[in-house]
Amino acid sequence: MIRRIIFISLFVLINATLFGQAKVSKNHPLTGLTCKTCHSCNVPTSKDPCLNACPRAEMTTVNQTPAQSPEVEVMKELSNRYAPVVFPHRTHAQMSEMSGGCQTCHHFNTIGPIQPCINCHETKRQRDDISKPDLEAAYHQQCINCHREWSHRIDCTSCHAEKGSNESAAISSSIKKMTGKIHPEIAEPKKLIFETKYKSGKYVTFYHDEHVKVFGANCVDCHKQQNCSQCHDKGKATMIVTSLSGAPIKMHKPEQQHHKPCFSCHQDDKCSTCHLEKPSGPFNHEASTGWALNKFHENLSCSKCHGSVKKFEKLDPACTSCHNNFIQGKFDHSAAGLKLDENHSSLECENCHENKDFSKPPVCSSCHDDKNFPKDRPGKTVGKIPSKKIKSLK
Amino acid sequence: MQKQNRRDFLKTSAILSTAIAGLSTNKTKAKPKEILSEDRMGVLVDTTVCIGCRNCEWACKVAHELPTKPKESYSDRTAFKKLRRPSEGALTVVNEFSNPQNLNIPTDVKVQCMHCDHPSCVSACIVGAMSKEENGSVIWDTDKCIGCRYCMVACPFQVPSFQYDKALNPKIMKCDFCFERTKIGKLPACVEICPVETLTYGPRSELIKIARDKIKHNPDRYIDHIYGENEAGGTSWLYLANQDFAKIAFPNPGDKPMPGTSESIQHGIFAYFVPPVFFYAILGGIMWITKKRKEAE
Structure with a gap:
């Protein structure tokens, strides 16, 4: 009987702890963040998650497309001197895709719902935590630099309507004006x-x-x-x-x-x-490096030979520095457009290709006095090589 | 602060000077009132944030009951054509400089009294009208001031100015860190009005931490220098910038407190009364010799 009571109470306790915390999100611990980024204590619970005050660090979990984001926001938290600001959120979200994305503004967002600015930035200038700007400053710092860079103006009325009697009419008309606006496609220069x-x-x-x-x-x-x-x-x-x-x-x-x-x-x-x-x-690869990309290489991406690092290193111009199968017995010569006949297929590469330089025409004179490439060929021409084949040669 | 008018001051100084004349001068070193509270306040000016709206100039004039044009007139950017200094009519001004990081957005810099931790104006004031207060402000008692303008000469930032155009009762004028406002728990007028919070008001020690954090997290945005942390022995107003401070018209007063230099000269002249005694001895000697010569003739 006692054992059963202990068992039941244990079951309840374990469940309570598990479900109490699991509510946040299914993949909550899998976001690749360390716990300490968000939590200040060692054992956060749902009751006391001991979340850090939003630090200004590049960390965000906002991954919405502009189409998912709210279209127009009316910012009315601070509307004492001016009328509320009508902010075309979706247009800005769309424009942000060309620069920093959502985190341009939502620079810090813990897992879960997207935080509005007011959750971290206090509405009062006189406050205890001065490590981050107040709401007015946060809005302005975020908006003003772009706006004054293209208009070269900093007057308040470009965003703020004057407070007055026809305030609500002005707001609804600007909401109407801003709805459905999208940014045209950007023309990229050649x-x-x-x-x-x-x-x-x-x-x-x-x-x-x-x-x-x-x-x-x-x-x-x-x-x-x-x-x-x-x-x-x-x-x-x-x-x-x-x-x-x-x-x-x-x-x-x-x-x-x-x-x-x-x-x-x-x-x-x-x-x-x-x-x-x-x-x-x-x-032009030949003009810049002195090494011509012939038809075999011109369709390759740079990283295929030079690796994926941004700075492309100079490579050894010898073919064998990349092509480790360019040795007798391993190489299928028909890939080069010519199937070698029986007499030639057992020869070493350098017998015809001097110094293993395959870019130059082969030399017959070391064995034959009366033969010359390309008039005379050591085998049968097999035509163009499919590009797939070239790739597999690498 | 005790009220004292000029007549009282002259009276007391006359009595005191006669009294002191008979005493040893050893103990009367004119040191500035050194109240450096741990929690003294300051302002962190982030010049990379300032947009040059000049609202602070307007708010300052209103708070100090100085004549001003309407607020809308301050959006006129032609004011930036000239480099301006704080004056008796405008205790703070904003100047504009080109921004090497972005030519489209100029750098705007607000200038006012730096409120030094070891103010040379306080040290230079011969009547003790100026004082460094516990909350960091450097203020002065207009009733004590005799208008000698020594503070203007002593200031390494050339801040105090004088109402030359007033024939009667001209006053020394400078930023007083809104002492009357902060006393009753309000923010300085410029800090309160700034739309982008270029100006952060808080304990100086905390502001330095915040400034260091900003530099650490945005090494491309700021140069690694908090102007005012050590300049002139430290100031209550601190600045962050994205270019060398010399390029945005900040002087380089060195890291030593300014009164150190002026006081050592001032006090050296009278140290233990030896130099004056020595000087009078030479004069006496010359007199004695010339007198002897005359007698010999």
Whole structure:
């Protein structure tokens, strides 16, 4: 009997603890965070989760698409001097996809529902915790920099309606105006030509499409600290048009700022790698490195040979440095478009290909006095090699 | 603070000076009132946040009952064309500089009294009108002030100014850290109005911690320097910036308290009365020699 009571009470106790905590979320402990990021005590319970006050660290669990996010928010927490601000949330969420994503504003969000600013930022200026800005400052710091960068204005009335009698009518009309607005698709430039102030090496041609498609750069690798004003600057609208038209762009930022996005990969390169006397053509492996990509290599991605690191190292130009199957007996010569006949198939590669340099035509003179490639062939031509086959040769 | 007008001051100083003349000068070192409370308040100015709206300039004038134009006129950005200094009519001003990190957003810097931990104005004031208060403010008693303007000369930041245009009863003017407001639990006027909270009001020690945290988490945003942490021996107002402080018109007063230099000169001249005695002895000697010569003739 006593045993049964102990058993039942244990069962209740275990269940209570388990379910008390499991309510938060199914995969709550699996988010890859350490407990201490959010909890200040060792054993958080549902009653006392001892959550840390929102620290300004890059940590967020907001992963909504703009379509899932609220369309328009009316911010009325602080509306004493001005009427509430009507904020087109979804448009901003959509725009944020081009820069920092949701965490641009929701910079700290523990697991669970998405926190509004007011949950962490106090409404009063005079407060105990001064380590984070108050709500008014949090809103303004988040909004003003972008807005003044493209409009060059900081007057309150660009966001705030004056308080007055027709306040509610003004709010409902701006809600109507902001509903259903979306950002048009962004036009990506193919190439940008920069005209620098240097006498020699005046032009830098930047192939945007190559960096994205060939070199495999992610947008954020270069576009680190950008916001709306990159395109939406009332003062420099012409620059955007110029950059899309392909005409040379004059230096418009300090030199250091122009170099910054390039230097994360190009820091060890000479000036003349990018700075040339005239706008240059697209990337050419032979011109830049002295090693021509023949038809076998031109369709490969850079990382196939150079590895996936951002900085592409110079490789040993010998074929065998990559192709470890280029030895007699292991290599199927028909992949090169020529099936060797019986006499030649047992020869070492370098008997015909001097110094194992396969880029040069083979030499017959070491054995034959009267034969010459390509007039005479040591086998049967088998035609074009399918690209699939080339890949498997690697 | 005890009220005292100029006549009273002159009276007491006359009596005191006659009294002191007969006494040893050893114990009358003119040290500033050194009340450095652990909880003294300060303001952290994050110049990377400031948008240059100049609302603080307006709020300051209203709080100090100085004449001002309407608030809307302060959005006029042509005021930034000239580098301005705090004056008797504007105790705080905002200046604008170019921002090396982003040319589209200039750097705006609010200037006012730094409220030094070891204020040289307090040390230089010959009538003891100026004082460093427990809450960090450096204030002065207008009734005690005789208008000698020594504080203006002594200040390493050139902050105190003088109402030259007033013929009658001109006053020394500078930021008083809104002493009258903080006394009754209000925030300084500029801190209260700032829309982006460029200005954070709090205990100085906590502000330094917050500033260090900001630098640590945003090494690209700030240079690793809290101006005012050590400058002039430490100040109540602290600044963060994204470029060298010399480029945004901050002086470099060194890390030693300013009164150290001026006082050592001042006190050296009169140390133990030896230099004056020595000086008079030389004069006496010359007199004695010339007198002897004349007698010999």
